[in-house]
Amino acid sequence: MRLLLVEDDDHVAAALSAVLSRHGFEVTHARGGEDALRALLPTESEPFGVILLDLGLPDLDGYEVCGKIRRLTSTPVIMVTARADVRSRIHGLNLGADDYVVKPYDTGELLARIHAVSRRTAPDDASVTPDEALLLGAVRIELPTRQVSVSGEAVQLTRKEFDLLALLAQRPGVVFRREQIISEVWRTSWEGTGRTLEVHVASLRSKLRMPALIETVRGVGYRLVAPA
Structure with a gap:
């Protein structure tokens, strides 16, 4: 499965990309909102199966990016952020996010959530x-x-x-x-x-x-x- 990782911290992105790759994901790293939106433009490549979206981006507000992503594609979006308050969670889900994971998180739980949203929303390959x-x-x-x-x-x-x-x-x-x-x-x-x-x-x-x-x-x- 192709996965789009939207994360401005290169060290965090590199570590997470290594884990995801070991679990069978092909990871594309976008360092900001504009990069993420460009990566979602139609191409001949296989579409992304899941998007991991950090909210603290350097160029665009993460919530704004989520709204734009939802207008471009129905690909599942998991918000990954340090914002743990209930209002932030509700706002993210209302914008169209499929799940919300708070940093720091357990990698096993994140992988389980990725598989869960992909099963719920992606069409079967069979x-x-x-x-x-x-x-x-x-x-x-x-x-x-x-x-x-x-x-x-x-x-x-x-x-x-x-x-x-x-x-x-x-x-x-x-x-x-x-x-x-x-x-x-x-x-x-x-x-x-x-x-x-x-x-x-x-x-x-x-x-x-x-x-x-x-x-x-x-x-x-x-x-x-x-x-x-």
């Missing part, structure tokens, strides 16, 4: 038919009936295997952190559950007979590689 099926090459995932087939042949999955596959398939190419998968599929914390996740991933690869479909992103998590 093709969704009227009968609510995800189509990924030869793989068909029937969401209402929880059935999976490959090239028309039914594949029997356990409940958790289906939940894991459906989660990854709704955002092909997006890296899901291990902690995030455990939280959403098993509804628990990471501690002691990591081996369970690895076993389920291995089982899916075997049952679907497509070992390359689910890619391990070392040190981060997993992503589904959409077949051509």
Whole structure:
């Protein structure tokens, strides 16, 4: 996913960009409001999936930038700022921000919020038919009936295997952190559950007979590689 980071502090931007890059994001850094608005002009590049917007910018007021961004695009905006008072939060959300994170923040929480707003607002990369099926090459995932087939042949999955596959398939190419998968599929914390996740991933690869479909992103998590 491409991400636009609007941050005037180069040291903060460099540190955050390094973390985001390790988690599968392609980061574009804008040092001010004007730079951010120029970066959002239509190009042949893939559009941004999320915008992280600091409010303390050197050229334009961050709230003003948010309003202009919202007139240009529906891309999710997360305000990242030291302004912790409720009135600032409400004002930012009323201007069209999708979330509001106060500095200093936990990096894990910021990543979770990025994934959350992108899931809520971005269209799925998988093709969704009227009968609510995800189509990924030869793989068909029937969401209402929880059935999976490959090239028309039914594949029997356990409940958790289906939940894991459906989660990854709704955002092909997006890296899901291990902690995030455990939280959403098993509804628990990471501690002691990591081996369970690895076993389920291995089982899916075997049952679907497509070992390359689910890619391990070392040190981060997993992503589904959409077949051509």
